[in-house]
Amino acid sequence: MQNETKARVDQLTSPAGHPVAVLRFEGDIASTSKEAVLGTYQALPKETSKLVLLDFSKVDYINSSGIALVIQMMIEASDSAQKIYAFGLSAHFTKVFTMVGITKYAGLFPTQAEAMAAL
Amino acid sequence: MSELKSVSVPKATRVEVRLPSRMGFEKVAMSTAAAVAKLMGFREDRVEDLKTAVSEACINAIEHGNRLNEKLSVGVVMSADDDSLEVKVIDDGKGMSKQPARPDIDRKMLGEEDPRGMGMFLIQALVDEAEWVAGSEGKSSYVRLVIRLDKGTE
Numbered sequence: 495m496q497n498e499t500k501a502r503v504d505q506l507t508s509p510a511g512h513p514v515a516v517l518r519f520e521g522d523i524a525s526t527s528k529e530a531v532l533g534t535y536q537a538l539p540k541e542t543s544k545l546v547l548l549d550f551s552k553v554d555y556i557n558s559s560g561i562a563l564v565i566q567m568m569i570e571a572s573d574s575a576q577k578i579y580a581f582g583l584s585a586h587f588t589k590v591f592t593m594v595g596i597t598k599y600a601g602l603f604p605t606q607a608e609a610m611a612a613l
Numbered sequence: 614m615s616e617l618k619s620v621s622v623p624k625a626t627r628v629e630v631r632l633p634s635r636m637g638f639e640k641v642a643m644s645t646a647a648a649v650a651k652l653m654g655f656r657e658d659r660v661e662d663l664k665t666a667v668s669e670a671c672i673n674a675i676e677h678g679n680r681l682n683e684k685l686s687v688g689v690v691m692s693a694d695d696d697s698l699e700v701k702v703i704d705d706g707k708g709m710s711k712q713p714a715r716p717d718i719d720r721k722m723l724g725e726e727d728p729r730g731m732g733m734f735l736i737q738a739l740v741d742e743a744e745w746v747a748g749s750e751g752k753s754s755y756v757r758l759v760i761r762l763d764k765g766t767e
Contacts (some may be wrong), residue, residue, distance in 0.1 A: 525636060555640065557668055558732040565721055565728040572722060586661035593738055594731050595718025 497521035497555070499530035503538065506547075508613040513542060516606070518549040523560030531563040532570075540574045545613050549606065551582025561594060568599050577601075581609040626693040631686045632671060634679040634704075639671035642689040646700055649691050653698060655762060662739040663698070663760050669732035670702040670756045678704025678754060697741075697761040708747030708754030713737050 500520040508514050515538050523531065535546065548564070550556075564580075571578050581603040583591060588602055596602075603609035630645050632638040646667045650660045671687055679685040688703035713733030720726035737743045742759035 555668075557639075557665075557672060558735060559672070559729060561731060562727075562729040565718075569722055569724065569728070584661070586658065586665070590665060590735065593735070594716050595721075598718055599722060 499523060499527035501530040501534040503534060506610065508545070508610050510613065512545055512613055514545045514547050514610065514613055515543040516547045516549055518552070520552040523550075523553055523556040523563065525557075525559035527560055527563060531560070532567060535567045535570070540576070544576050546571060546576055546578050547606070547609055547613070548578065548580040548600075549582050550580060550587070551606075553582075556587055556590075561591070561596070564591075564596065564600075565594075568596070572599070579603065579609050579613065581606050628691040628693075630689040630691075632675070632689065634675045634681055634683050634685050634687060636672070636675060636681070638687075639668045639675065642671045642687075642702070643668045645689070646691055646698075649693055650698055650760070653693055653762060655698070655760065659760060663700070663758075666736045666739045666743070666758050666760075667700055667702070669736050670700070670758060673709075673732050673756070674702050674704035674706070678706030678708075680706070695762075697759055700758045701755045702758075703753055703755040705752050706754050709733070709745040709756070 498521050502518050504516040504518065506514045506516055517534055519530065538546065568578050578600040580600055583602060591597060591602060603612065628645060628649055630642050632642055643664045647660050647664050650663050671689065674687040675681060679687060685705045690701045692699045716731045716734055717726055721728050736758065740758045741761045743756065745756050746754060748754040
């Protein structure tokens with residue numbers, strides 16, 4: 495019943511010249527998404543991926559188990575001196591991420607262009 | 614479902630769905646509740662709130678209430694009134710006795726709190742009323758959610 499989570503990584507450079515690893519997700523983000531979410535993140539080289547940008551623009555459904563995976567990623571990122579950012583969340587999921595406190599540790603942006611301009 | 618137009622929903626209209634206790638089927642209840650709410654004329658942002666609340670309630674029922682036992686089903690009963698929509702999500706668990714705690718992101722980041730466990734908080738935060746009722750003899754426990762139409766702004 496759940497749409498399989500697909501993930502791919504794009505390596506970009508911000509206008510300020512910083513390397514940014516963009517994790518692009520597609521499908522649902524739920525309990526079954528562990529490998530797609532955490533596995534894809536964990537495969538990034540820690541030393542060179544200090545800025546990680548999550549693309550949710552092709553994600554329609556996120557439940558609390560999926561949000562927990564994002565928090566687990568944020569914990570691991572914090573331990574590795576990486577910073578997590580995200581863009582492409584709907585207004586509703588922007589509200590939900592804010593309600594659970596994610597915005598305290600991860601910057602949310604409406605679009606990729608706005609996120610990249612800030613990095 | 615986005616093309617659904619608001620219609621006059623007769624008073625005390627009832628819609629029921631039975632779900633297998635398998636993760637993913639919460640989306641069936643979520644879509645049905647959204648369709649009913651749209652027919653009643655709820656704003657899109659309220660429909661999104663309801664979708665997440667119903668989804669989380671069904672996930673709790675499937676995972677914690679029925680413990681993923683596929684021989685058990687989750688009942689979802691939607692009752693539309695003139696100005697509100699009530700959704701009951703019924704399982705065969707013992708029910709919840711404590712009120713949901715607000716997640717503490719600082720404690721989660723420090724590993725002092727489970728990254729999971731936000732479902733009940735989200736339910737309570739996104740609807741106008743939420744109550745958890747333990748069934749007698751550990752059966753037919755339910756969570757009851759209510760969202761209200763705001764006639765002035767919907």
